[in-house]
Amino acid sequence: MMIVTSPQLSGLVVGAIPLIVLPIIVFGRRVRKRSRAAQDTLADASAYASEAIGAVRAFQSFTNELFAGRFYGGAVDRAFGAARLAVRARAGLTAFAIFLIFSSVVAVLWIGAQGVLAGTMSPGTLGQFLLYAVFAAGALGALSEVWGEIQQATGAAERLTELLGEDPLIASPANPEPLPEPPLGTVGFDEVTFAYPTRPDDSAAHALGFAIAPGETVAIVGPSGAGKSTIFALLMRQYDPQAGIVRVDGVDLRRADLAEARRRMAIVPQDVTILSGSVADNIGFGKPGATRAEITEAAKAAQAHGFISELPNGYDTEVGERGVTLSGGQRQRVAIARAILRDAPILLLDEATSALDAESETLVQKALETLMEGRTTLVIAHRLATIRKADRILVMDRGRIVEEGNHASLSSKKDGVYARLAELQFGAERAA
Secondary structure, three states: OHHHHOHHHHHHHHHHHHHHHHHHHHHHHHHHHHHHHHHHHHHHHHHHHHHHHHOHHHHHHOOOHHHHHHHHHHHHHHHHHHHHHHHHHHHHHHHHHHHHHHHHHHHHHHHHHHHHHHOOOOHHHHHHHHHHHHHHHHHHHHHHHHHHHHHHHHHHHHHHHHHHOOOOOOOOOOOOOOOOOOOOOOEEEEEEEEEOOOOOOOEEEEEEEEEEOOOOEEEEEOOOOOOHHHHHHHHOOOOOOOEEEEEEOOEEHHHOOHHHHHHOEEEEOOOOOOOOOEHHHHHHOOOOOOOHHHHHHHHHHOOOHHHHHOOOOHHHOEOOHHHOOOOHHHHHHHHHHHHHHHOOOEEEEEOOOOOOOHHHHHHHHHHHHHHHOOOEEEEEOOOHHHHOOOOEEEEEEOOEEEEEEOHHHHHOOOOOHHHHHHHHHHHHHHHO
């Protein structure tokens, strides 16, 4: 209707659009940048708050409550400042856009008035055109505000899009090699060499080579930093080795379906992960869809049924974030029950009894012995008393297997690493 009413004035308006749009785009980028900064600072404050709440006992023990409050207050102030800058940028964008749009309307009014004075345009035509121009200007002003909102949302979503755009380094191949059925429970390392990405020049494993037969119990011992946990990480395929092959049931893990390979393993880590929810939910995490009867049986086998029954709501008791309402030994037994419920042919135990008292350790050790029957078991242990019955012991030092044998044969080597560790532990116990 503007074009029909006055093509000359409409051409003026159309010519002014680039002069309006380009500054809006520039301001929009600033809004996006400010919004991303606000999102980053808010995420930092939220992350610190989550850590502080989860570690509240540590802060109380070291009397650092005031420090935590000041640090969080500073993080919130930074987030507030970034958010204020984002709001200012967005307000500036909207104000600038409306100013340009209505400035163009004023310019049209001035030029149209000149036409009326010259007699080339009637006052009615000018009023009609201005009415249409005001409608168009209001719509463009609203669009500029929407553009600001889009840029704000885009800045906030950049963190998510970056995460979603990441390609996993560990993934199943396009045509995975099938694993044998039923599962065999064999494990093999063929000249495996590996270094963590953060320390590429410091190999955590040097040409590791060993094979574990079905149903065999193998313990892995050695000083801290020897590479024991690295074996578990490679076996769970959390990393791929730079050289060599890791096999499960005779199949190279890099050629097998990732989920299918991991389903054949159950792990009880030293640092147990307990999720928010009930005790039953945490045990059932090992086997989604498990019945309450199966969960109860697993808890009984892990010697956890007793303390669970004494909780206010039994298996339906909420354990809190990260299981803060449970003791270390109770969390460990929940993790063992989770592994029992999973019923996998390969069992990985990383200091599974480290957080238990002597009485609980004895009970859980019996449960583990029952669980290990008929399963291939790898045990990482610092307390050598827990692995005396292992079929074989691999002694690691600086990423290499330096000794191999059973407890009796390794203890007899006077200058061996295992004999030295055994003397340090058992000698200290005898002295105590």
